[in-house]
Amino acid sequence: MGENQRNIRYLSVLSEKFPTVAAASSEIVRIEAVLRLPKGTEHFMSDLHGENEAFIHILNNASGYIREKVDAIFAGELSARERADLSTLVYYPEDKLPVLRAAQSDLEGWYHETLMRLITLCRFVSSKHTRSHVRSLLPESCGYVLDELLHAHFEDHDKKLYYETIVESIIAYGRADAYIIRLCELIKRLAVDKLHIVGDLFDRGPRPDLILERLMEHHDVDIQWGNHDVVWMGAASGSPICCLTVLKTTLAYNNTDTIEHGYGISLRELEHLAQTVYRESPVERWRPKEDSRRHSDPSLLRRTAQMHKAVTVMMLKLEAQVIARNPDFDMSDRDYINRIDFKNGTVQCLGREYKLLDTDFPTVDPEHPDRLSHEEELVIRGLARSFRESKLLQKHVQFLYSAGSVYKVTNGNLLYHGAVPMTSEGDFARESFEGREYSGKALFDYCDRRARQGYFAPEGSPQREAGQDFLWYLWCGRLSPIYGRSAMTTFERLYIEDPETHREIKDPYYTQIQLPGTAEKILSEFGLRDEHCHIVNGHVPVKAVEGESPVKGGGKLIVIDGGFCRAYHEKTGIAGYTLVYNSRGLTLRTHQPFESAAKAIEEDDDIASSSEYIYTTPHRLLVADTDDGHRMRGLIEDLKDLVSAYQSGLLPERRVEENRIS
Numbered sequence: 001m002g003e004n005q006r007n008i009r010y011l012s013v014l015s016e017k018f019p020t021v022a023a024a025s026s027e028i029v030r031i032e033a034v035l036r037l038p039k040g041t042e043h044f045m046s047d048l049h050g051e052n053e054a055f056i057h058i059l060n061n062a063s064g065y066i067r068e069k070v071d072a073i074f075a076g077e078l079s080a081r082e083r084a085d086l087s088t089l090v091y092y093p094e095d096k097l098p099v100l101r102a103a104q105s106d107l108e109g110w111y112h113e114t115l116m117r118l119i120t121l122c123r124f125v126s127s128k129h130t131r132s133h134v135r136s137l138l139p140e141s142c143g144y145v146l147d148e149l150l151h152a153h154f155e156d157h158d159k160k161l162y163y164e165t166i167v168e169s170i171i172a173y174g175r176a177d178a179y180i181i182r183l184c185e186l187i188k189r190l191a192v193d194k195l196h197i198v199g200d201l202f203d204r205g206p207r208p209d210l211i212l213e214r215l216m217e218h219h220d221v222d223i224q225w226g227n228h229d230v231v232w233m234g235a236a237s238g239s240p241i242c243c244l245t246v247l248k249t250t251l252a253y254n255n256t257d258t259i260e261h262g263y264g265i266s267l268r269e270l271e272h273l274a275q276t277v278y279r280e281s282p283v284e285r286w287r288p289k290e291d292s293r294r295h296s297d298p299s300l301l302r303r304t305a306q307m308h309k310a311v312t313v314m315m316l317k318l319e320a321q322v323i324a325r326n327p328d329f330d331m332s333d334r335d336y337i338n339r340i341d342f343k344n345g346t347v348q349c350l351g352r353e354y355k356l357l358d359t360d361f362p363t364v365d366p367e368h369p370d371r372l373s374h375e376e377e378l379v380i381r382g383l384a385r386s387f388r389e390s391k392l393l394q395k396h397v398q399f400l401y402s403a404g405s406v407y408k409v410t411n412g413n414l415l416y417h418g419a420v421p422m423t424s425e426g427d428f429a430r431e432s433f434e435g436r437e438y439s440g441k442a443l444f445d446y447c448d449r450r451a452r453q454g455y456f457a458p459e460g461s462p463q464r465e466a467g468q469d470f471l472w473y474l475w476c477g478r479l480s481p482i483y484g485r486s487a488m489t490t491f492e493r494l495y496i497e498d499p500e501t502h503r504e505i506k507d508p509y510y511t512q513i514q515l516p517g518t519a520e521k522i523l524s525e526f527g528l529r530d531e532h533c534h535i536v537n538g539h540v541p542v543k544a545v546e547g548e549s550p551v552k553g554g555g556k557l558i559v560i561d562g563g564f565c566r567a568y569h570e571k572t573g574i575a576g577y578t579l580v581y582n583s584r585g586l587t588l589r590t591h592q593p594f595e596s597a598a599k600a601i602e603e604d605d606d607i608a609s610s611s612e613y614i615y616t617t618p619h620r621l622l623v624a625d626t627d628d629g630h631r632m633r634g635l636i637e638d639l640k641d642l643v644s645a646y647q648s649g650l651l652p653e654r655r656v657e658e659n660r661i662s
Contacts, residue, residue, distance in 0.1 A: 007641070008645075008650065008651070010638070011638070011641060011642050011645050011651060012651060014638060014639070014642050015642060015645075015646075015651055015654060016654075018639065018642060019653060019654035019655075020646070020653045020654065021643055021646045021647065021653060024639045024642050024643050024646070025639075025643060027639055028636055028639050028640065028643075031632050031635060031636055031639075032636065033130075034130060034623055034632065035622060035623050035624040035629055035632055035633070036622055036623070036624065037128060037129070037130070037622060037623050038128045038582075038583035038620060038621070038622060038623070039411075039582065039583040039621040039622060039623055039625060039626055040128065040193030040194065040582075040623070040626075041065075041128075041191070041192050041193050041194075041580065041581070041582040042192070042193060042194040042195075042196060042410075042411070042580070042581040042582075043062070043063060043192050043194070043195050043196070043578050043579070043580055043581075044196045044198060044415070044536050044560055044578065044579035044580075044581070045058070045195070045196070045197055045198070045560065045564070045576070045577070045578050045579075046197065046198035046199055046200065046226075046417065046538030046539070046560045046561050046564075046577075047198075047199065047200040047226065047538050047539065047541070047561040047562075047563075047564050047565065047576075048197070048200065048201050048205070048208070048211055048564050048565075049200055049201075049202070049203055049204040049205045049208070049228070049564060049565035049567075049568075050201070050202060050203060050204055050205025050206055050207055050208035050211065050255070050258065050565070051205035051206070051211075051564055051565055051566060052205065052206060052207040052208070052210040052211050052214075053206075053594065053596055053597045054564065054575065054576070054591075054593075054594040054607070055211050055214075055564070056210075056211075056214055056597070057091065057594055057597060057600060057606075057607055058576070058578065058591065058594075058607060059188075059195075059214065060090070060091035060092065060188060061087070061090075061091050061606065061607065062188065062191035062192050063578035063580060063589045063591075063609060064589055064591075064606075064607070064609035064611075065191055065192075065580075066087060066090055066091070066121075066125075066187065066188070066191060067083075067087045067606060069121065069124060069125065070083050070086055070087045070090075070121065071083055073120060073121060073124060074086070074117065078117075081604075084604035084606070085100060085604060086114075086117060086118075086121075087604070087606065088600060088601060088604045088606075089114070089180070089184060090118075090121070090184045090187050090188065091184075091188075091600065092597070092600065092601050093180060093181040093184035093185070094181060095597075095601045096601055097177060097180060097181070099601065099602070100114075101177075108171055111171045111176040111180075112167060112168070112171060114180060115167055115170065115171075115176065115179060115180065115183070116167070118180060118183040118184065118187070119149050119150060119183065121187055122150055122183055122186055122187050122190070123150055123151075125187055125190045125191050126150065126186075126190050128583075129190060131147075131151060134147070134150065134186075134190070135147050137186060137189055137190075138182070138186070139182060141178075145166060145170070145179075146179070146182065146183070146186070148163070148166060149163065149166060149167070189219060193220060194220045194221070194222075194410075195215075195218055195220065195221040195222075196221070196222055196223075196224070196408070196410070196415055196536070197215065197221065197222070197223045197224070198224045198226075198415050198416070198417055198536055198537070198538040198560060199223070199224050199225055199226025199227075199228075199229060199416075199417030199418075199482070199538045199539060200226030200227070200228045200229060200417065200538065200539070201215075201223070201226070201228070201229055201400075202228040202229055202231075202232045202246075203228045203246075203249045203250070203253070203255075204249070204253050204255070204565045204567050205255075205565050205566065205567075206255060206257060206258070206291075207257065207258060207262060208258060208262075209258055209262035209263060209392065209393075209396065210262075212396040212399065212400075213396075215399070215403075216395075216396075216399050221403060222403055222404065222405075222408055222410075223400060223403050223404035223405075224404065224405060224406065224407055224408055224415045224416055224417050224538075225400065225404050225405070225406060225417060225451070225474075225482060226417040226418070226482060226538065226539060227417070227418065227474060227475045227476070227480070227482045227483045227539075228249075228475075229400060229404070230451060230471050230474045230475055230482060231245050231246055231471065231472065231474075231475040232246055232393075232397065232400075233397050233400060233401070233451065233454070233455060233471055234454055234455075234468050234471030234472055234475070235387045235393075236387055236388070236390075236393050236394060236396075236397035236455070237388075237397075237454050237455045237464070237467075237468050237471070238384045238385075238387060238388040238468070239384070239454065239468035239469070239471060239472065240318055240380045240381075240383075240384050241315070241318040241319065241321075241322050241468075241469070241472045242468065242471055242472050242475070243380070243383045243384050243387050244311050244314055244315040244318060244380070244383075245315060245472065245475060246387075247259070247267075247270070247307075247311045247383070248308070248311050248312060248315055248490070251286075251288060251304055251307055251308040251311060252288055252289060252308060253288060253289050253291070253567070254288030254289065254290075254291065254296075254301070254304050256304070262392070263387075263390045263392055263393045264386075264390055264392065265383070265386040265387060265390055265393075266382075266386055267307065269378065269379045269382045269383075270307055270310065270311070270379050270383065271303065271306075271307055273310055273375055273376070273379050274303070274306035274307040274309070274310040275303070275306060276375075277310065277362050277363060277375070278306045278309055278310055278362065279306075281306070281309060281360045281362065282358060282360060283302065283305035283306050283308070283309050284305075285357065285358055285494055286305040286306070286308040286309040286312070286494075287301060287304075287305045288301065288304050288305065288308065289567065291566070291567075312490075312494065313361060313363060313364065314363075314372065314376050314379070314380060316336060316337040316370075316491065317337055317364075317369070317370045317371070317372055317376075318370075318372075318380075319334065319335065319336075319337070320335045320336075320337045320338055320369070320370035321370055322469050322472060323335045324370075325469070326466075326469050326473070328432060328433050328434065329469075329473050329477055330478065331473075331477065331478070333487075334476075334487060334488075334491075335370075336349075336491045336495075337364070337369045337370050338369050338370060340356070340361075340369065341353075342359075342361065342364065342366040342369075343366070345359040347495065347496070349492065349496060349501050350500075350501060354496045354497075354498060354501070355497075356495050356496070357494070357495050357496065357497055358494070358495060363375075363376055397455070401452065401455060401456075405448055406444050406445075406447050406448040406451065406481065406482065407444050407448075407526070409526055409527065409528065410627060411581070411626050411627050412528060412530055412532055412533045412534070413528075413533065413534050413535070413536055413581070414522070414523055414526050414528055414533070414534070414535045414536070415535075415536045416444070416481065416535075416537065417482055417537070417538045417539050418480070418481050418482045418483055418484040418537075418538075418539045419481060419483075419484030419506075419507045419509040419510065419537075419539070420440060420444075420481060420509055420522050420525075421439070421443065421479045421480075421481060421484070421507055421509060422507060422508045422509045422512050422518075423508055424508045424511075426508075426512050426515070426517075426518060426521075428440040428443075428525070429479055429507075429508075431443060431479045433446065433450075440522075440525045441525050441526050441527075443479075443481060444481055447470075447474060447480070447481060447482070450466075450467055450470040450471075451467070451470065451471055451474060452467075453466070453467030453470070454466075454467025454468040454469075454470055454471040455467070455471075475488070476488035479507075484506065484507045484509060484510070484539065484540075485504040485505060485506055485507065486504060486505035486506075486507075487504060487505075488504065489501065489502050489503070489504050506540070510540065513537075513552050513553045513557050514552055514553070515553070515554075516553060516554025516556070517554075518553055519534075519535055519552070519553030519554065519556035519557040520553075520556060522535060523535060523556065532615075532617065532618075533556070534556055534557065534558060534586065534615065535553070535556060535557040535558070536558055536560060536579060537557060537558065537559045537560070537561075538559070538560055538561045539559075539561055540559060540561055541561045541562065541563045541568050541571055541572045542559050542561060542562055542563075542572060542577075543571065543572055543573070544562065544572055544573045544574050544590070545571075545572060545573025545574075546573075550562070550577065550588060551588075551614060555614070555615065558579055558586070558588065558614060560577045560578075560579050560588070561577070562574050562575070562576040562577035562590065562591070563575060563576060564576035564591075566593070569593055574590050574591065574592065575591050575592055575593040575594065575607075576590075576591045577589065577590055577591065578591065578609075579614070582621075583617070583620045583621045583622070584616060584617060584620060584621075585613065585614070585615045585616040585617045586613070586614040586615040587611050587612065587613055587614060588611070588612045588614050589609045589610070589611050589612075590609060590610050590611075590612070591607050591608070591609050592607060592608040592609070593607075594607045
């Protein structure tokens with residue numbers, strides 16, 4: 001088919017949506033107007049690690065933006081307590097509304113004031129959006145009324161009575177609660193246009209499953225996978241090694257709620273194995289980390305420690321098997337189960353022999369250390385089946401695949417979780433897989449493809465098993481761009497006393513990014529050569545308490561892992577970052593620890609956040625300056641071609657009646 005024929009065919013399809021010159025011209029006018037609106041606000045967050053209550057609160061308060069606007073708009077009208085109540089109402093309307101309602105002596109008066117204040121706040125946050133866009137977000141049941149109120153001119157005395165009557169009718173007919181809730185949800189929806197999660201939704205914190213449920217409801221979100229995410233993706237695919245790795249971390253943090261209650265995965269067979277085989281075993285080294293939010297019954301902690309040890313031994317066996325069948329991984333030095341001298345209780349590590357801190361291996365045959373016992377095989381088979389059959393986990397992992405990737409390029413920013421593997425000389429490290437070498441962007445693309453192969457290749461096929469092994473490699477491999485360290489020293493920390501063996505040496509990338517030219521080199525590798533482009537990176541917590549800056553590479557790279565997880569708060573001195581990118585530039589918001597949603601609702605306990613400008617644009621960014629803007633300009637050109645085709649007679653205009661019928 002010739003180029004002209006293809007163009008005519010495309011324009012013919014386009015004409016179904018814009019059947020006349022008038023329709024196409026009107027759409028051109030509309031798009032050109034939208035292109036001149038300020039760029040929408042984007043938020044970037046990373047390393048949430050299951051901290052569902054803190055994350056949902058930050059999502060609700062738009063990283064502090066909503067409280068700032070409430071204070072700015074109502075500072076002269078409302079007291080600090082009233083502004084806090086109004087803010088919390090926006091964050092948690094269904095929970096806070098009954099609390100506030102019960103405290104009112106004049107409920108109708110309070111409804112009237114609250115509706116008017118929410119309308120004022122909503123009008124402010126909607127100012128960067130077209131009226132048609134705002135209207136499209138309103139529910140049909142009350143959309144017309146809210147649209148009228150949001151665009152009302154109360155200073156117009158001729159219409160003041162009209163608008164007042166609408167508000168009074170809402171209250172009189174018992175619809176005030178519904179309208180308050182709708183307005184609160186609309187305010188939050190309009191405050192942030194796009195959300196980017198730069199990896200590590202899972203592990204450590206209480207309920208990553210609740211975070212994923214919330215993200216699936218979000219209007220525009222993308223995810224760059226972290227190493228804690230890919231290993232869960234592997235577990236959902238049925239990979240035995242990934243299932244055990246997930247359980248190892250889960251048990252280490254005594255976080256079985258996610259497994260058992262969140263995803264409905266039974267640990268009964270594992271518990272039976274642990275209590276039978278490891279009944280008399282020393283398990284002190286396997287005691288889970290304490291968390292004040294969880295009940296620490298001594299008998300339950302011992303049960304968890306026994307399962308933790310049982311899983312660790314099985315995991316070491318399967319790691320040896322995966323490493324043996326994947327020489328490309330170059331991880332033979334990580335096969336510790338075959339490096340143990342069981343008779344003398346020692347292990348070879350880093351060229352030295354070390355005494356083991358625990359020599360109890362009741363299921364290990366010293367002649368065949370990596371061979372699973374019959375009981376272990378049954379347990380692993382059952383666990384893999386449970387992970388595959390968890391409907392909620394499959395839904396969440398399918399979402400991670402559809403909304404996620406190893407990296408993303410968007411609006412001049414490059415997003416990835418870990419590192420671009422580099423040499424100490426500053427070159428991109430080259431890595432060989434399946435007989436070919438990869439580095440830089442090509443390595444990222446290859447890893448993305450292999451990660452999808454592990455889940456989507458046919459069940460039981462060699463491609464699926466190879467892809468599942470690769471998902472495990474992405475979790476802990478030396479040159480995995482999602483991990484970025486020399487080794488995952490799980491074995492060393494459990495079995496060897498010498499802390500020198502516990503070190504996980506960072507890829508040279510982390511030294512190189514201190515140099516201004518490195519970030520520019522990486523950006524150029526991914527096709528970003530404008531001076532205003534930036535890298536947004538997660539994975540390694542910024543030690544703000546020690547004065548470390550999250551801004552590196554001469555201002556071109558921002559690390560946004562601020563220790564969101566409670567387990568990292570002492571290490572970082574803060575409780576997470578949100579990077580905000582709006583029409584004025586980049587702002588980094590630093591968050592302090594969050595107690596609980598219950599305290600937020602009852603006591604208006606908000607997350608304290610501070611702001612730091614990272615980059616100010618030379619001119620205010622418009623929609624025209626974004627990726628969406630580029631696509632819109634392309635559509636304008638297509639519509640102009642369609643108008644020309646109509647006017648030249650190349651395509652006939654469609655009758656409106658005919659269009660309605662179709």
